[in-house]
Amino acid sequence: MAAKINTLDPPSSASSESDILETQGDVSEVFIEGELEEERSGDFYNTPASPITVPYCPRPPSTGSQRSPRSRRQRTTSLNQSSKKSAAESMIRTQHRTIYTAGRPPWYNSEGQKVEPFVIGICGGSASGKTTVAEKIIESLGVPWVTLLSMDSFYKVLNEKQHEIADRNEYNFDHPDAFDFELLISTLQRLKEGRKVEVPIYNFVTHSRETRTKTMYGANVIIFEGILTFHHPKVNEILDMKIFVDTDADVRLARRLRRDINQRGRDLDGVLKQYTSMVQPSFNHYIAPLMSHADIIVPRGGENEVAIQLIVQHVQTQLQLRGLKLREELAQAYATNKQPRPDTVKLLPTTPQIRGLHTFIRNKDTPRDEFIFYSKRLIRLVIEYTLSLMTFIDKTVETPQGVFYHGNRMATGKICGVSILRAGETMEQAVYDVCKDIRIGKILIQTNLQTGEPELYYLRLPKDIKDFKVILMDATVATGAAAMMAIRVLLDHDVQESNILIVSLLMAESGVQSIAYAFPKVQIVTTAIDPEINDKFYVLPGIGNFGDRYFGTEPDYC
Ligand SMILES: Nc1ncnc2c1ncn2[C@@H]1O[C@H](COP(=O)(O)OP(=O)(O)O)[C@@H](O)[C@H]1O
Numbered sequence: 001m002a003a004k005i006n007t008l009d010p011p012s013s014a015s016s017e018s019d020i021l022e023t024q025g026d027v028s029e030v031f032i033e034g035e036l037e038e039e040r041s042g043d044f045y046n047t048p049a050s051p052i053t054v055p056y057c058p059r060p061p062s063t064g065s066q067r068s069p070r071s072r073r074q075r076t077t078s079l080n081q082s083s084k085k086s087a088a089e090s091m092i093r094t095q096h097r098t099i100y101t102a103g104r105p106p107w108y109n110s111e112g113q114k115v116e117p118f119v120i121g122i123c124g125g126s127a128s129g130k131t132t133v134a135e136k137i138i139e140s141l142g143v144p145w146v147t148l149l150s151m152d153s154f155y156k157v158l159n160e161k162q163h164e165i166a167d168r169n170e171y172n173f174d175h176p177d178a179f180d181f182e183l184l185i186s187t188l189q190r191l192k193e194g195r196k197v198e199v200p201i202y203n204f205v206t207h208s209r210e211t212r213t214k215t216m217y218g219a220n221v222i223i224f225e226g227i228l229t230f231h232h233p234k235v236n237e238i239l240d241m242k243i244f245v246d247t248d249a250d251v252r253l254a255r256r257l258r259r260d261i262n263q264r265g266r267d268l269d270g271v272l273k274q275y276t277s278m279v280q281p282s283f284n285h286y287i288a289p290l291m292s293h294a295d296i297i298v299p300r301g302g303e304n305e306v307a308i309q310l311i312v313q314h315v316q317t318q319l320q321l322r323g324l325k326l327r328e329e330l331a332q333a334y335a336t337n338k339q340p341r342p343d344t345v346k347l348l349p350t351t352p353q354i355r356g357l358h359t360f361i362r363n364k365d366t367p368r369d370e371f372i373f374y375s376k377r378l379i380r381l382v383i384e385y386t387l388s389l390m391t392f393i394d395k396t397v398e399t400p401q402g403v404f405y406h407g408n409r410m411a412t413g414k415i416c417g418v419s420i421l422r423a424g425e426t427m428e429q430a431v432y433d434v435c436k437d438i439r440i441g442k443i444l445i446q447t448n449l450q451t452g453e454p455e456l457y458y459l460r461l462p463k464d465i466k467d468f469k470v471i472l473m474d475a476t477v478a479t480g481a482a483a484m485m486a487i488r489v490l491l492d493h494d495v496q497e498s499n500i501l502i503v504s505l506l507m508a509e510s511g512v513q514s515i516a517y518a519f520p521k522v523q524i525v526t527t528a529i530d531p532e533i534n535d536k537f538y539v540l541p542g543i544g545n546f547g548d549r550y551f552g553t554e555p556d557y558c
């Protein structure tokens, strides 16, 4: 973790769409890729002109013709905490790169256990302004990583006959039976647990789910909105705050007419027919009575600034109560409670060769080309050693002389390397060199210079990473805060804890302890463990800022 960032207006998003083509429009705040399709090494840069180190992010050109007509905005998305304007300001796209200027702060405590997000439910009639209220809350909250989930994503898939009925505007989409509550509840539950979910994308024009899904992650705040948000008791249990948006029926009808004709491919007669026969009766029967569940009723919707500010104040208070000072907590935990080194820590034998390599790279006067050369040698050794920790099974082969050789081979071929950008990326080549056809993921974590906390900016992982053994790479580990965040990300992607190896050239004892006790099944592999960290969280005696020395980005690295 080396690159420095200029902290600009904080924002961010917590979701992605597996189809990047679709992220150019209403969900452009996406920055976490759901799928690893292509990898290139060395695909980042750090220039004075750009605020942060940027991982490569391939984005094929948009093929507008393939897009089906869609609503103005896709509501199941993660939105920037601020307005569209500042969202755009906080993210810079070029043809090959995307730059994010705010990240996700820790969502777990010093024991690695997750702190639950605050979940807000918004209920109300169709076109009452639920989404508008949600967006205004997000805008005013000023909290990065807010996820907005819409109930529309959970409309059931229709059969052919139901499609015909829907095309005649006779299908009742306002009845509870129209929704897949099972999927809805499990999705919301997983999001509350901070886990990754794949959310269906609903198309109101075709009354169907698109083939793509949207990848979403846990967040500090989750907002769930829909016409029947408070209908199911299990959903109500998940919600921390319930808001009902109460807007006059004639206003709702006027808005709906305009929206459905302009954005959902409907005609005037069809909208009126559906509204009078199903939308309004269902509102009276199912939706209006749900008002009794609400903690807050917002008359008139998005224009009710007073109500929105009251809601925002309450949520901010709740978030402050859950506030985390992780890096400090980790350092203090070690100072007050030193523990023996557990068996999961695998320190390479300190041979003269390894000491010699350390002597080169720790020396502040070592020129950059030599620093790179000797670092690479050390990296190769630690990666080879990491592979030796894998499970091997017997394998007999026949030599060219026709004699059998009783050897072995690695039990699993499913190994994935994940580098913590940017210093960890220096270790990727060694993994490519020793593991044929290995897949590589990336996680960008930066330190927020104001809070001192690690923040997650970007990740790009194989979609099926849960089935892999993961070699997680960072050049140095001090408090362990960044490594713990990366491990937490992997666990949230359902990677088994025992399948994770965190591999580093140099670690501080405190970082080793924090990781080892938070994640007792994770193996920790390193070539040296130093006793201390200073008040800037640098390892002592240490190596300086590995990334800056390797990439030559900063002359003063003490
Ligand atoms: N206060 C408002 N004044 C004018 N138009 C509004 C207002 N609130 C919402 N709208 C418009 O009404 C439509 C429905 O609003 P939306 O927030 O999407 O409602 P819901 O999520 O309840 O269906 C949208 O086109 C939106 O732009």
Ligand SMILES: Nc1ccn([C@@H]2O[C@H](COP(=O)(O)O)[C@@H](O)[C@H]2O)c(=O)n1
Binding pocket: 125, 126, 127, 152, 155, 166, 173, 174, 203, 204, 206, 207, 208, 226, 227, 279
């Ligand atoms: N294929 C569909 C699915 C749903 N609807 C209508 O959408 C309304 C819910 O969305 P809001 O944004 O208005 O909350 C609901 O009232 C359904 O009638 C539809 O028309 N077609």
